[in-house]
Amino acid sequence: MRPQTLSVIGFGAFGRLAARHLRPHLPLSVCDPAARSNDLPMVDAARAARADIVVLAVPLPHLEGVLRAIAPHLRAGAVVIDVASVKVEPARLMLDLLPDHVEIVASHPLFGPASAAGGLEGHGIAWSPLRGRAHRLLAAFLRARGLQVIPTTPDQHDRDMAVVQGLTHLIARSLSRLGPLPQRLATPSFTLLAAAAAMVQDDSPELLATILRANPHAAAVRQRFLAEAAGVAAEV
Amino acid sequence: MRPQTLSVIGFGAFGRLAARHLRPHLPLSVCDPAARSNDLPMVDAARAARADIVVLAVPLPHLEGVLRAIAPHLRAGAVVIDVASVKVEPARLMLDLLPDHVEIVASHPLFGPASAAGGLEGHGIAWSPLRGRAHRLLAAFLRARGLQVIPTTPDQHDRDMAVVQGLTHLIARSLSRLGPLPQRLATPSFTLLAAAAAMVQDDSPELLATILRANPHAAAVRQRFLAEAAGVAAEV
Known part of the structure; x- marks a missing residue:
């Protein structure tokens, strides 16, 4: 063919x-x-x-x-x-x-x-x-x-993407809601983090909904990440 | 001199x-x-x-x-x-x-x-x-x-670093607690995010405590970030 x-x-x-x-x-x-x-x-x-x-x-x-x-x-x-x-x-x-x-x-x-x-x-x-x-x-x-x-496989893909895209978009969205990020003082690791967030900032609302909602594993991964983050914050 | x-x-x-x-x-x-x-x-x-x-x-x-x-x-x-x-x-x-x-x-x-x-x-x-x-x-x-x-100024520094280091370390710590991250399937933005996390992974516990605890603005920024993230998750 x-x-x-x-x-x-x-x-x-x-x-x-x-x-x-x-x-x-x-x-x-x-x-x-x-x-x-x-x-x-x-x-x-x-x-x-x-x-x-x-x-x-x-x-x-x-x-x-x-x-x-x-x-x-x-x-x-x-x-x-x-x-x-x-x-x-x-x-x-x-x-x-x-x-x-x-x-x-x-x-x-x-x-x-x-x-x-x-x-x-x-x-x-x-x-x-x-x-x-x-x-x-x-x-x-x-x-x-x-x-x-x-x-x-579709299932393995969605499991991986629940982390890969689900968390990247969650973090990027949350960062952007904090308002303008510091520009003058930045560490190399934060510069990478901000670049990661900027890369997905212009994704369409439909794409965001697909990544965060239509992935059957996304909600569970998101909840685990938020629980771990709350745990880190609490231990401090 | x-x-x-x-x-x-x-x-x-x-x-x-x-x-x-x-x-x-x-x-x-x-x-x-x-x-x-x-x-x-x-x-x-x-x-x-x-x-x-x-x-x-x-x-x-x-x-x-x-x-x-x-x-x-x-x-x-x-x-x-x-x-x-x-x-x-x-x-x-x-x-x-x-x-x-x-x-x-x-x-x-x-x-x-x-x-x-x-x-x-x-x-x-x-x-x-x-x-x-x-x-x-x-x-x-x-x-x-x-x-x-x-x-x-010391105060402006600590305000900026509450975001720059406070959130980078919070996110890096939380990601590492999720266990091994996907390796085969990764987007460019996630690759940057994972590199940011890896860069601070080996920082000492004392440094982590300084960044997350001794910064007078860190707790408030962390709570705002977690609230925004919970908001994104809830809106989904």
Whole structure:
């Protein structure tokens, strides 16, 4: 199988980033009723569904609706890939709602417009092939772009991300609510901490909700972290 | 005034770092009843007090005792500099306990053995001259070593550090209590956060107590951060 066409459904911050990196390699169309592209063909969901590779870059709350809209139009042997920041729920939805004749990969690119501003080289993508074999070809393509393709299961992914993204976003949000951070006096460790917070500061509310709410392990990790922090504070 | 001799009192992690960077420039002796140096002269407190520049690198709980021990032996025109991670309490103690004929600088080097492993260049030192004029000469010397000398007051320093060090250490401690952090799947922002935590992981319990307890603003900042974090968690 050699894919000839590609579509990106959802033209938000990540959809744009994906389109920018994918368009040199395959004819690409974009589907997003609420956004537009200056120089890429915009198509409706039915048309986008007829590509060989369909990348789903919509906010998680829209995923089920998009899957239902594209399901009747997907071609045999097509590959559907999502890029949501959680994997258990998208994996379940894709396996439930997509026809048996399409292949499925649940993925999570561990970077975004801010962190990958300098290029993809060295960034990671969590990778859970759910159905079919085309994932090998796609993983090889992504590796050739400099990405580290990291195999995982949706559940393991969500467990790790409950810490990785759940706590980073919790800490970043909490810091930003404290008001302006000290600038003149800073230690190297605080400078790293502030840089970590700044990197996720512009993430959309939808992404934040996905990371903090749609991850089945996030609440428990958050409560443990807050309990440990309260313990440290109390011991002092 | 051109200082001829230097002593470092307290030969812990920071005292060693200071000695390493200062010894090429002035004859240096070290005072620490509980540590020894392989190749620097070890002296008692009375002898250390007779140097032209006396650097106090003892844990904060020992500072008062050391000041009382050296006070009778300090020479007129000598400069005493502390390097503690809080500044209000050391400033008060030094002004109260040191004779009028010595000059005083309260300082806080914003780096340590881990962060300055690659050298001093570009690191900062918070700088509060409390008495006398020799601080100008010393600041020029430190600038020539590549340090940024950042003037501040003890109170402003402690306010900033309640956030800068207080929260970094609180977060680092809390993360380490969660157990091993995910390694395979990590975002760039989490990698920065984990690096920030790792950088302060080996700080001594005395340093941690100073940062979290002896800073008069630390408890309030910590409580605000925890309240904000609980708020973020609750809103989710």
